[in-house]
């Protein structure tokens with residue numbers, strides 16, 4: 445390597461670091477770290493609330509993964525006579 | 531109270547077995563009764579790194595399957611009498627281990643030892659799952675390299691969800707052990723720095739083991755660096771990590787050879 449090449453050389457470690465930070469932010473979300481479950485719960489509830497009045501306390505959300513299969517379980521107790529929310 | 535420590539990484543070849551052996555020796559030398567268990571069924575190596583390969587008669591699988599008693603399978607180290615080894619089976623496959631069986635063995639070991647160090651196989655499958663399942667604490671072994679850091683992140687997620695402790699809602703204490711570190715390359719910007727890895731993985735650092743020829747020499751001899759070359763850089767890093775594991779607070783420094791001119795000239799003979 446000549447001197448000029450040496451001076452212009454870009455260190456590779458910062459690239460590694462940045463790639464990892466971006467990748468892991470994504471993987472942590474899809475691998476079901478806390479955060480994703482709450483996000484899903486909030487958004488799904490928002491959609492349901494548009495149509496039915498529900499008690500947020502009576503909602504159970506469970507995200508699990510086993511043997512490469514991920515499952516999202518949402519348990520919502522509907523009011524006896526579900527009425528469209530105003 | 532016994533502590534079950536899993537040495538894990540996701541990625542293969544990062545230094546789990548080397549670290550299990552070196553730390554096992556260091557803990558045992560400090561007077562703690564210690565057992566190291568090889569969970570790498572089918573590909574056992576811990577016996578070799580500890581120089582006990584010719585003394586394995588019964589192994590973990592035999593005990594789990596009830597074919598041998600624990601006492602028959604434990605191999606007492608000839609050099610450090612507080613250290614024992616429970617080898618993996620070379621001929622069986624990983625399905626030979628059952629969760630109930632491993633639970634029984636760990637329970638029995640908890641009565642006899644202060645430290646139960648579990649050397650995990652690579653991957654995130656059954657073998658790795660069983661090695662971490664009953665752990666109280668975890669050592670996440672990571673090389674300063676993108677794929678290793680990614681896999682470690684995955685392992686951290688599993689430690690927080692798939693261990694008995696996690697399922698019970700108890701705390702799973704995790705420690706980062708960076709191995710095969712080359713301070714000179716990190717300084718040049720060609721290797722991620724310890725700080726980078728720490729920031730990404732966000733678990734406390736327990737030690738930085740430099741990349742060193744001493745490690746290969748030690749495995750050639752069947753005597754971990756902490757035993758065969760205790761004043762070498764990797765050995766000193768392992769010895770300090772063992773002290774931190776035991777609760778001492780010592781600053782983590784990145785070990786480098788401080789070579790004075792004299793040191794450089796006579797380094798080979800002095801070392």
Ligand SMILES: Nc1ncnc2c1ncn2[C@@H]1O[C@H](COP(=O)(O)OP(=O)(O)OP(=O)(O)O)[C@@H](O)[C@H]1O
Pocket residue numbers: 539541542543544545546547548549570575650651652709710711739740741742743745746749764
């Ligand atoms: N600090 C180090 N410096 C130099 N070489 C090292 C260091 N640590 C480990 N090695 C070498 O790296 C190789 C892999 O180490 P080791 O077998 O401990 O990894 P492992 O994580 O147990 O692998 P596996 O996933 O296959 O079980 C070995 O050849 C070992 O000698």
Ligand SMILES: [Mg+2]
Pocket residue numbers: 546547548570575649650651
């Ligand atoms: Mg190994």
